[in-house]
Amino acid sequence: MAKLKGTGISSVNYPTGMNLGGDPTQALIHMTTTGTFVISLASCDLGQGLKTVLAQIGAETLGVPFENVLIDTGDTDTGPHCMGTFASRTTHRAGNAIIMAAQEARKTMLEIAADELEARPEDMETDGQGFVRVKGSPDRKIHLVNLALAGHFKYGKTVAGRGIFFKPNLGIDPETGKMDPDSTEAHACVMAEVEVDTETGEVKVLKLQSVYEIGRQVNPKLVEGQIKGGSVMGLGHALYESTEPYYPSPEHRPGGFFEYILPLAPDVPEMEIRVLEYPSADGPYGVKGFGEMTANAPIPAIVNAINNALGTEISTHPVTPEIVLQALDAKQSKS
Amino acid sequence: MSDQALNTVGKSELRRDGLSHVTGKTQYVDDIQFPDMLYLKMVRSPLHHARILGIDFSEAEKVPGFVRAFTYKDVPKNLYTILCLIGVGPDEEPVLAEKEVLYKGEQIAAVVAQSEEAAIEAAARVKVDLEELPAVFDVEEALKPGAPILKPWGTNYFVYEGHHCRRVRYGNIEQGFAQADYIVEGCYEPKPIEHAPLETTGCIAKPEANGRITVYTNTQALYFSMDNTALILNVPFNKLHFVGGTVGGGFGGKVDVIVEPIAALAAMHTGHPVKYLYTREEEFHVSSTRVAYRIYFKDGVSKDGHIVARQVTSYADSGAYNRHTPYAVTKHAANISGPYDIPNVHIDAHCVYTNRVPTSAMRGFGVTSASFATELQIDKIARKLGMDPFEIRLINAYRNGDMRPYQKVVGDATLVEVIQAAAGMAHHPLSERFQAMNSWDRANSPARPEPVSAEKRS
Incomplete structure (x- = not known):
């Protein structure tokens, strides 16, 4: 009986979106007289920080501070259509729709500023600090609040924009499977180091080292959170979790958190993360969708590490102690 | 676009709803209360595969607080398939089972009562007469x-x-x-594997004075859920109003449109807000x-x-x-x-x-x-x-x-x-x-994009 260590890797792709049925999402932007831009959507934030990154994308295109952009989402009476938050699609889709809407709103914003500053619209620029100014003359500037008030009360102009991301339903050839099912692809290589107790069958993941390439990061801290959270979810899938532990038998279904084992704080391994950024051609500022894949890549890395430690051919997950001990028995009876 | 030109994209702005989440102030479906709200509980199949011979609500109706029960006969378009919105068919899943159940836990009848306790009690007293049929669990079998x-x-x-x-x-x-x-x-x-979200799947459907139904839901896809619900209830799309957008964990588990149609149906029939929220056990045993x-x-x-x-x-x-x-x-x-x-x-x-x-x-x-x-x-x-x-x-x-x-x-x-x-x-x-090696070394490769350099970030 021993504690054996092993290492394993996985290298994976993950497609952004799923377009076989068409995949549109809209965004509307308007500026209120407070100098605030409201982005109206119907996209859902599942806890991943969508409302934050979409405000960042809107603020970037508008050229205004992050604080001047509000996300108003979650209401079908006021928010335009979104297909939904799934398929690692929403930052990409809603982000593109927001850029389109923001460009239209920005155009009017610059026109109003030009009128107020007695200059031409093409000579206007935003400073990202809350002002629109004349290029080359940084003192000739107007604050967003004054601009908003002038637009409404003096010129009778709305500062607003409409945006949509649209990729049509391109269909699929049923004979060959020819299709265009994605927009861009993110990639990852994950390495796992495990220790397996050959007496109890228990597996401890000691270390997960992850390299992700996800196009441009909008918010690196949220990217890190997504990778860490996904790593732990993947660890749970690899080692503990199943609704039908004796699948295909449907018996012994766990009915709660006392029976269905999720990874807990002591199970979280040492993690090292590196993010590469090769901006995609079609993502907003080069974004690639990567939310889902952070739970995919660790699973085969961990199972490969277990097989590396034991010299086994385990080909299922979760790799529970029972599976480990069965694999060791099978190996012994073979030799 | 050079990285110096970017103002906020690439910065770790503080997550806007983070503080509200970690201090317990975010409002989820279960936090919403209405004074005249009713509670919906489901009568489910105890068998993996069976023919339904009859349903008897007589004992359930005696439970104090019982309001009414629903079967497939009450559902205008009972058979549906979620992906019909993108052309996938045919319709094959019943909102409430008709003549047969195909899995243990399948929805057979809904019971609505004035309290959660009464709904649980009434649902437990519904007698379903089933004839067990042979079941298959292995994909190749x-x-x-x-x-x-x-x-x-x-x-x-x-x-x-x-x-x-x-x-x-x-x-x-x-x-x-x-x-x-x-x-x-x-x-x-x-x-x-189970998604195991902290917030279980659920919704509250509330009839409004103007004849519309507001559905407070934790779906991951508001329009997708709303459009499917309207088709099942055979009502114009704009009779429904879906409110959500803040979800306590999704992971793909909240795109199935199971709770909204039946809760909205019950709200339409009773004139009361109706809450249908999975218990933890339902989340594990009957959610996809x-x-x-x-x-x-x-x-x-x-x-x-x-x-x-x-x-x-x-x-x-x-x-x-x-x-x-x-x-x-x-x-x-x-x-x-x-x-x-x-x-x-x-x-x-x-x-x-x-x-x-x-x-x-x-x-x-x-x-x-x-x-x-x-x-x-x-x-x-x-x-x-x-x-x-x-x-x-x-x-x-x-x-x-x-x-x-x-x-x-x-x-x-x-x-x-x-x-x-x-x-x-x-x-x-x-x-x-x-x-x-590199990813752009094939003869027909497109040009390599300029990578974002970490050093340029503040």
């Missing part, structure tokens, strides 16, 4: 002659435009195997799970480590109904060749019905299983050939300009770069040949 047939069209598989599976055909598989020095086979079986697969690989490999042919026969366990699984199988079929350049590919991916809780969308949708299988398989090949696991992946890595088996040209590949960086992180030596 379900396809054999003599298996109980679960679908009205006479097969236990989803029909893909006339085919019994989603096909991918690329190159010439027989020629590929003939060229190979080795054949490496494998079978991979990821099991079903991740799809379990059985995936057979046969790879032809050359001595130098190139995979020259891949034949995959895959069986996805859809459980009793479609939900999102037929679509997941297409994504699975597209990705089961992995991020590798394989010239001859032959994929048959089946979506199979069994008598278990329906499976559906979950984080990684058809690709989690594909990545699991391809990555274990390539390690198996590496062991057979005595090759380094990093190097065999680099040998096969797809590059920009390559053709995927589903006949799309690769445009955003960076697999080589992540493997090289990972080897560096692990202090795993790579020979010069592998260090020199």
Whole structure:
């Protein structure tokens, strides 16, 4: 009986979106007289920080501070259509729709500023600090609040924009499977180091080292959170979790958190993360969708590490102690 | 666009709802209260497969606080399939079971009462007379002659435009195997998994004075859920108003449109707000799970480590109904060749019905299983050939300009770069040949985009 260590890797792709049925999402932007831009959507934030990154994308295109952009989402009476938050699609889709809407709103914003500053619209620029100014003359500037008030009360102009991301339903050839099912692809290589107790069958993941390439990061801290959270979810899938532990038998279904084992704080391994950024051609500022894949890549890395430690051919997950001990028995009876 | 030009994209702005989440101030569905709200509980099948002979509500009606019960006869368009919105059919899942139940836990009748306790008590007193039928749980058993047939069209598989599976055909598989020095086979079986969100699936449907119904829901897809609900209730889309957008964990588990139609129906009939929120046990026992697969690989490999042919026969366990699984199988079929350049590919991916809780969308949708299988398989090949696991992946890595088996040209590949960086992180030596590779080194590659440099970030 021993504690054996092993290492394993996985290298994976993950497609952004799923377009076989068409995949549109809209965004509307308007500026209120407070100098605030409201982005109206119907996209859902599942806890991943969508409302934050979409405000960042809107603020970037508008050229205004992050604080001047509000996300108003979650209401079908006021928010335009979104297909939904799934398929690692929403930052990409809603982000593109927001850029389109923001460009239209920005155009009017610059026109109003030009009128107020007695200059031409093409000579206007935003400073990202809350002002629109004349290029080359940084003192000739107007604050967003004054601009908003002038637009409404003096010129009778709305500062607003409409945006949509649209990729049509391109269909699929049923004979060959020819299709265009994605927009861009993110990639990852994950390495796992495990220790397996050959007496109890228990597996401890000691270390997960992850390299992700996800196009441009909008918010690196949220990217890190997504990778860490996904790593732990993947660890749970690899080692503990199943609704039908004796699948295909449907018996012994766990009915709660006392029976269905999720990874807990002591199970979280040492993690090292590196993010590469090769901006995609079609993502907003080069974004690639990567939310889902952070739970995919660790699973085969961990199972490969277990097989590396034991010299086994385990080909299922979760790799529970029972599976480990069965694999060791099978190996012994073979030799 | 140069990075210096960016103002807020690329900065770690503080997550706006983070403080509210961690201090317990965010409002979720269960936090919403209305004074005259009713509670909905479901009468469920205790058997995996059975014929419904009768339902008796007489004892349930005696429970103080009982308001009314609903069966399939109350549902205007009882048969549906969620993906009908994107043209997938035919309709095959009942909102409430009609003559048969196909899985343990299937919804048979809804009971609405003035308190949660009364609803639980009344639902428990509903007597359902069932005749048990033979059940099938194994995807390959379900396809054999003599298996109980679960679908009205006479097969236990989803029909893909006339085919019994989603096909991918690329190159010439027989020629590929003939060229190979080795054949490496494998079978991979990821099991079903629960999303386990902290917030269980649920909604409150509230009738408004103007005749509309407001549905407070934790769906991941507001319009998708609303449109399906309107079709099931046979009401104009604008009679419904869905409110949500803040979800206590989704992971693909909240796109199935199970709770909203029946809660909205009950609200329309009773004139009261109706709450239907899964218990933790329901979340585990009756909500959809991740799809379990059985995936057979046969790879032809050359001595130098190139995979020259891949034949995959895959069986996805859809459980009793479609939900999102037929679509997941297409994504699975597209990705089961992995991020590798394989010239001859032959994929048959089946979506199979069994008598278990329906499976559906979950984080990684058809690709989690594909990545699991391809990555274990390539390690198996590496062991057979005595090759380094990093190097065999680099040998096969797809590059920009390559053709995927589903006949799309690769445009955003960076697999080589992540493997090289990972080897560096692990202090795993790579020979010069592998260090020199890059994802833009094919003759027909598009130009390499300028990578964002971490040093430019503040």
